[in-house]
Amino acid sequence: MSSSKQQILAAVRRSLRREQPDEATRAELEQRLGAPHANLVPQRAQVSHAEQLDMMESMLKELSATVVRLDSEAQVPQAVADYLKNENLPPQVRMAPRDDLRQLPWDGQPLLEIAEGIAAAEDATSVTGAFAGIAETGTLMMASGPEAPVTLNFLPENHVVVLRASQVTGTYEEAWVRLRQEVGPGKMPRAVNMITGPSRTGDIEQTILLGAHGPRRLHVLLVDDRDTAAG
Amino acid sequence: MQSTSHAFKDNARAALANQTLQKAMKHVKSGFIDKRAKARARLPEFDALRDEARDIKNHTLANLDFYLERYEEKVTASGGEVHWTATAEDAVKAVLDICRRVDAKVVTKGKSMISEEIALNQAMEDAGLDVVETDLGEYIIQLRKEPPSHIIAPAVHLTKEQVEADFRHHHQELPSERQLSEPVQLVAEARQMLRRRFLEADVGITGANFLVAETGTSIIVTNEGNGDLTQTLPRVHIVVASLEKVVPNLEDATTILRVLARSATGQEFSSYTTLSTGPRRPEDLDGPEEYHVILLDNGRSNMLGGDFQDMLRCIRCGACMNHCPVYHAVGGHAYGWVYPGPMGSVLTPNLIGVDEAGHLPNASTFCGRCEAVCPMRIPLPKMMRHWREREFERHLSPPAVRIGLGLWAFLARRPKLYHFVTGWQARLLARFGRARGRFDALPLARGWTKHRDFPAPEGKTFQQLWAERQESQAKGKSAS
Ligand code: SF4
Numbered sequence: 001m002s003s004s005k006q007q008i009l010a011a012v013r014r015s016l017r018r019e020q021p022d023e024a025t026r027a028e029l030e031q032r033l034g035a036p037h038a039n040l041v042p043q044r045a046q047v048s049h050a051e052q053l054d055m056m057e058s059m060l061k062e063l064s065a066t067v068v069r070l071d072s073e074a075q076v077p078q079a080v081a082d083y084l085k086n087e088n089l090p091p092q093v094r095m096a097p098r099d100d101l102r103q104l105p106w107d108g109q110p111l112l113e114i115a116e117g118i119a120a121a122e123d124a125t126s127v128t129g130a131f132a133g134i135a136e137t138g139t140l141m142m143a144s145g146p147e148a149p150v151t152l153n154f155l156p157e158n159h160v161v162v163l164r165a166s167q168v169t170g171t172y173e174e175a176w177v178r179l180r181q182e183v184g185p186g187k188m189p190r191a192v193n194m195i196t197g198p199s200r201t202g203d204i205e206q207t208i209l210l211g212a213h214g215p216r217r218l219h220v221l222l223v224d225d226r227d228t229a230a231g
Numbered sequence: 232m233q234s235t236s237h238a239f240k241d242n243a244r245a246a247l248a249n250q251t252l253q254k255a256m257k258h259v260k261s262g263f264i265d266k267r268a269k270a271r272a273r274l275p276e277f278d279a280l281r282d283e284a285r286d287i288k289n290h291t292l293a294n295l296d297f298y299l300e301r302y303e304e305k306v307t308a309s310g311g312e313v314h315w316t317a318t319a320e321d322a323v324k325a326v327l328d329i330c331r332r333v334d335a336k337v338v339t340k341g342k343s344m345i346s347e348e349i350a351l352n353q354a355m356e357d358a359g360l361d362v363v364e365t366d367l368g369e370y371i372i373q374l375r376k377e378p379p380s381h382i383i384a385p386a387v388h389l390t391k392e393q394v395e396a397d398f399r400h401h402h403q404e405l406p407s408e409r410q411l412s413e414p415v416q417l418v419a420e421a422r423q424m425l426r427r428r429f430l431e432a433d434v435g436i437t438g439a440n441f442l443v444a445e446t447g448t449s450i451i452v453t454n455e456g457n458g459d460l461t462q463t464l465p466r467v468h469i470v471v472a473s474l475e476k477v478v479p480n481l482e483d484a485t486t487i488l489r490v491l492a493r494s495a496t497g498q499e500f501s502s503y504t505t506l507s508t509g510p511r512r513p514e515d516l517d518g519p520e521e522y523h524v525i526l527l528d529n530g531r532s533n534m535l536g537g538d539f540q541d542m543l544r545c546i547r548c549g550a551c552m553n554h555c556p557v558y559h560a561v562g563g564h565a566y567g568w569v570y571p572g573p574m575g576s577v578l579t580p581n582l583i584g585v586d587e588a589g590h591l592p593n594a595s596t597f598c599g600r601c602e603a604v605c606p607m608r609i610p611l612p613k614m615m616r617h618w619r620e621r622e623f624e625r626h627l628s629p630p631a632v633r634i635g636l637g638l639w640a641f642l643a644r645r646p647k648l649y650h651f652v653t654g655w656q657a658r659l660l661a662r663f664g665r666a667r668g669r670f671d672a673l674p675l676a677r678g679w680t681k682h683r684d685f686p687a688p689e690g691k692t693f694q695q696l697w698a699e700r701q702e703s704q705a706k707g708k709s710a711s
Contacts, residue, residue, distance in 0.1 A: 005303075005315040008474070008528045012296045015536035021297050029297050029479075033445050036480035039283050042276045042489070059499075097516075118517045121430055137500040149516040154459045172485045186305070188446045188508040190518050191463070196500040199456040203368035203384060204414040205255070205391050206262040212367055212418055213425065214456020214503065 034185075038173040045136040045170030049226075052135040052170050056163075057222060059138025063197030064210060065218040072223065074105055076162055079221050080127060081109045087217065089158060094119050096128040098147035101162065119155035126152040127160045131182075132175040133168040133222075137196055140220070141175050143182070144191035153193050159215040164225040232350050232378055236567035236579055236588040243594070246561040255390050256562055259381075263553035266497025267604065273499075280490050285608045287483045288475075288544040292535060298444040298477045299526070305447025309509030311522035319349035322527045326351060326436070326469055327358050329523055333467050335360060335433035341451060341458030342366035343438030344382050344547060345471050345527065347569040348582065351436070363428045365457035367421050374401050380563030382570065383495050383549040388562045391417065425457070435461040435519070439472035440491070440546065441484045442524070447508055449524060450484060452491065454502045462507060468519040470507070474531045475543040487546060490606035495548040530582045538617045542577050544607040551601035551611060557594050566591060573601035573611045580618055585625065592618035654692050 013019060021029065045052060057067045068079055084091055092113040095101055106114060119126055131143040140161055144150050153159060169175050172194075183189060199214030210216050235242060246252055271277045291298055303313040316322040330338065338360050340346065352373070355362045364373040368386035372379055374397050379385030386394070395411045398420055410416055437458050441450040449470045451458045462468045478484050492498040511518035534543055552558040552572025563571035568588065570578050576591040592615040601611045643649060691699075 004317050004321065008315050008317055008526075008532060009296050009299070011317075011528065011532035012299070012474070012535060015532055015534075016293065016296070017536060021294060025294070026297065029294055033301060033479055036445060036482050038482050039287070039486040040276060040279055042274060042280075044274070121426065139500055139504075144515065144518065145512075146514045146516060150459070150463045151517045154456050154463065172488075173482060176481045176485070186446060188309070188448050188506065190508055190510070190512055190515060192506040193459065194500070194504040194506075195502065196498075196504070197502050199454070200502055201367050201418060201455050202262075202496065203366070203371070203386055204389075204394055204417055206258040206384075206387070207414040209415055209418045211422065212455035212457065213365065213422060213429075213460055 036176070038171075041171050041173055042136065045134075047170065049165075049168070052168055053165055053222065055135040055170075056133050056138055056168050059135065060197070060218075060220055063138055063218075065138070065197050065220060067220045067222055070221055070223045073100075073162075073164075073225065076101075076104050076221055076223065077106045077109045077112070080160055081112050083160060083219055084112075084125065087158065089124055092123075093125045093127045093160070094123040094152060094156065095126070096148055096152055098129055101127065101129060118149040119151040121155065123156045125158040125160060126156040127162065128152050130161050130163045130167060131192075132178060133163045133220075134170075134172055134175055134194075135168055136171050139172070140195040141179075142191075142193040142195065143179065143189040144193070145189055150191045150193065153195060154214045157211065157215055158217045158219065159198075160219045160221065162221050162223060164223050166225050168222075232347060232353075232569060234568040234579075234583055234587050236583070236591055237586075239565060239567060239590040239594060242565035242567055243561040246565045251390060251393065252388055252562050255388050256559060259384075259387055259553060260559050263497065263549075267494060267550060267553070268497075270493035270497040270499060274489075274493065277490065277493065280486060281606050281608055284487045284490050284546075284606060285544060287478060287486060288607060291478055291483075292475065292540060292543055295474065295477070295535065298479060299474060302442050302444040302447060302477050303526075305444065306509065306522075306524055307447075309447050309522075311447065311509040311524060313524045313526050315526050315528075317528045319527075319529050322349050322471065322525050322529070323351055323354045325523075325525050326471070327354065329467065329469060329521075330355070330358070330360060330434055333433060333521070335467070337361045337363065337428065337432045338434045338436060339363050339365050339429055339432040339461045339465065340369070341435070341437035341453065341461040342369050342385065343436065343471055344379075344569060345438050345473055346436065347379060348529065349471070349527070351471070363425070363432070365425055365429065365461055366453070366455060367418065367457075370421060370425065371397060374398075378564065378569065380571065381549060381552065382547050382572075382574075388564065429460045429464050432461070432465040434467045434469060435463075435465040436469045436471060437462050439470050439476050439524075441487070442472055442477045442526075443479075443481060443484055443506070444477055445480045448481075448506045449508075450504065450506050452488070452501045452504050454496070454498075456503055459503055459505055462505075463518060466519060467521040467523070468507070468510070469523045469525060471525045471527065473527045473529065487606075491546055491548055494550040494604065494606040534581055539577065539581055539614055541609050542574070542581070542614060544609055545574055545578070546607055547574075548606055550604045550606065551609075554600040554604050556596060556598060556600075561594075566594070573615070574609075577609075577611055577614045577618070585618065585621060589618070589622045589625075592616075592622070650692070650694060654695060658691075 060067050091111050097116040130140045132141040198210045198218045199212045201212035202208045314325040364370045371386040380388040439449040440452045492501045510522040555572050558572040566575050579588040
C-alpha cells in the first residue's frame with residue numbers, strides 16, 4: 001500500500017511540476033491548518049441572540065420540524081408527554097444517557113416509560129440533547145460520545161431534541177469554535193451530525209416526502225436557560 | 232460499468248423517442264431550476280461564496296500532496312486507516328480484501344458515484360457478497376439493474392408507475408392487494424424493506440463529499456439518513472473517495488457546503504451533513520469498530536496541472552445537468568457512463584479515454600448555462616472545446632466536419648478573400664431565398680434543415696452590416 005502512496009504522491013508532484021512544497025510554502029500551509037479562520041460568513045445570522053433564537057425557530061418550522069419554547073428545563077418532561085399524546089405515540093421513549101436529562105423531574109409523568117442507551121429497531125421515539133443549534137439554517141449539531149449515541153438520531157421515527165437557548169449560535173463557524181474548545185484543536189468527536197429537518201427524499205418524481213430512512217418527525221424543545229447560564 | 236458513450240448519437244435518438252422517459256424528464260426541468268433560483272435569491276452572498284469556494288479548491292489542488300499527507304496522518308491518529316489506490320482495480324481489491332478479512336456477508340451502501348465509477352457493486356456481487364443500495368433512488372435502479380441517470384437523483388428517469396411495477400415484482404412477500412400508486416406508499420415500503428437490511432449488514436460503504444485535512448474527517452451529505460444508518464450500524468465503515476475531495480479546514484468545507492445544497496436541490500442545507508472521524512471510541516456506545524478510507528486516484532493526478540484541472544473542483548451537485556437543454560432532452564443514460572450532462576462530457580473522456588467518450592463534448596449547444604450555475608465556477612464549455620480540439624487533432628471527427636473546418640480556416644486566415652466569399656454567399660442565398668424568406672433544404676446543411684428551416688440572409692454579411700452601422704453612428708455623432 002505504501003508504494004501506491006509514493007506512486008500517487010509522485011504523480012501529483014509531477015503534475016504540479018515541483019518536488020515537495022518549499023519551506024516557506026510549507027510554513028504557510030501549516031499556519032493555515034493550525035489556525036483555522038472563517039471565510040466569508042453571510043450576514044443573515046449575525047444578529048442579536050434573541051433574534052437568533054427566533055430565526056432558529058422559524059427555520060426549523062420551515063423545514064417541517066415542530067418547535068415548542070419552554071421557560072425552564074423543569075417543563076421538559078411535561079412537554080415530552082404532551083408531544084407523544086398529541087401525535088398518538090406510545091408513552092415510551094429511548095433517552096440519551098446524560099445527567100442533565102436524567103435529572104429532570106420525570107416522576108411527574110408516571111405513565112411515561114423511559115429507557116436509556118442506544119436505539120433499538122423497535123424504538124418509536126428518542127429524546128436527546130444537542131451540542132449546538134445553528135440559526136442560519138435551523139441546523140442541530142450533535143456531537144457523538146457516551147452521552148450521545150448516534151443511533152438515537154437516526155433509527156426511531158420520532159426524534160425529540162432538547163436544545164438550550166445558550167447552545168444556539170448564529171453560524172456554523174461559531175459552532176466549530178465551540179467544538180474545538182470542547183474537544184481540543186485538530187480533534188473531533190467520532191461523529192458530528194448536522195441535522196436540518198426530518199429525513200426526506202425527492203427520489204420519486206421529485207415529490208418531497210418525509211421519513212425516508214431517518215426520523216419522519218423532528219420535535220425541538222427550545223429551553224430558555226439564559227438566566228441560569230448567567231448565574 | 233461498461234460504457235456506451237461511443238454510441239451517444241444512437242442513445243440520444245432512442246431517448247428522444249422514449250415517451251416514458253420524456254414524461255419523467257419533465258420533472259427535472261420544472262423542479263430543480265426554480266428551487267435553485269429561489270435559494271440563490273435568498274442568500275445575497277451566494278455568488279461571493281462561489282468565488283471563495285473556487286479559491287479554496289484551487290488552493291487545495293495547488294498543494295494537494297501536502298494536504299493529502301496531513302489528512303492521512305490525522306486519520307491514522309484517530310484510529311482509522313487510509314488505503315492509497317491508483318486505479319479502479321486497486322480500489323475494488325482493497326474493498327474486497329477488507330470484506331473478506333471481516334468475513335462479511337451483507338454490505339449496505341450509501342449513494343456513491345465513485346463506487347459506480349469503479350464498478351464496485353458488480354465486483355462485490357461476483358465475490359458472493361449480498362450488496363444493498365440504501366438510497367431510495369439507488370435502491371430502485373439496483374432492482375432494475377440499471378445505472379444511475381443523474382448524480383444526485385439516480386432514478387430521475389423513472390415514473391412512479393415504473394417504480395410501483397418494480398416493487399410489486401421484487402417484494403413478492405408483501406400482500407399483492409396493497410395500495411402502491413402514490414409516492415408516499417412507495418417510500419414507506421422501501422423504508423420497511425430496507426430497515427432489516429441496515430440492521431443485518433456487516434460492512435457499510437459510503438462515498439465522501441469532503442475529506443478534512445485538519446481533522447482527518449470524512450463528510451457525507453444526504454437527505455434520507457440512509458448514509459448515516461449505513462455507516463453507523465455495521466461493524467466496519469469503508470469510505471471510498473477520490474483525491475480531490477480533500478479541503479484544509481472545517482471552515483473551508485463549511486463555505487462549500489453553503490453553496491452545495493442550494494445548487495443541487497435548492498435546499499438551504501441538506502437534511503444530514505455528517506462528519507466521521509475514525510472508528511468507535513472506547514467509551515462510545517455505538518458506531519463502527521473499523522474505519523477505512525479508500526483514497527482513489529483513478530486519473531485525477533493526471534488532470535492536475537493540465538487543461539482539465541478546473542474539473543477537479545467539481546462537488547457533484549448536479550446543477551449543470553439540471554440546467555442543460557441537452558440533458559433535459561435525452562436524460563442521463565444516453566451519455567453512456569457514470570457521469571452525465573456537462574460535467575460528464577468533460578470528465579468522462581478524462582477517465583475512460585477520448586476514443587470511447589470523444590463524442591460527449593459534442594453533446595452541447597454551448598448555451599453556457601452550465602457554467603453560469605456551477606457553484607465552483609468551472610468553465611465547462613471551455614473544457615468541452617478543449618476536447619473538441621483534441622478530437623479534431625486526433626482525426627476522430629467525421630470527414631465532412633474536417634473538410635468544412637479546413638476550408639473555413641483557409642478563408643479565415645485571408646480576410647479579403649473571406650469577405651469576398653461570405654459577401655457573395657449572402658447575396659446568392661438572399662436571391663434564392665427571397666420568395667419564402669427561408670430554406671427547407673440546403674446542400675451541406677441537411678443536419679440543420681432536416682429539423683428546421685434555415686432563414687435566408689438579407690443579402691449582406693454581419694461584417695458589412697456592422698461596418699455600415701459604425702459609419703452611420705459616427706456620422707450621427709459628428710452631426711450633433
Ligand atoms: S460541474 Fe459544477 S455544476 Fe456540475 S456537478 Fe460539478 S460542481 Fe455541480
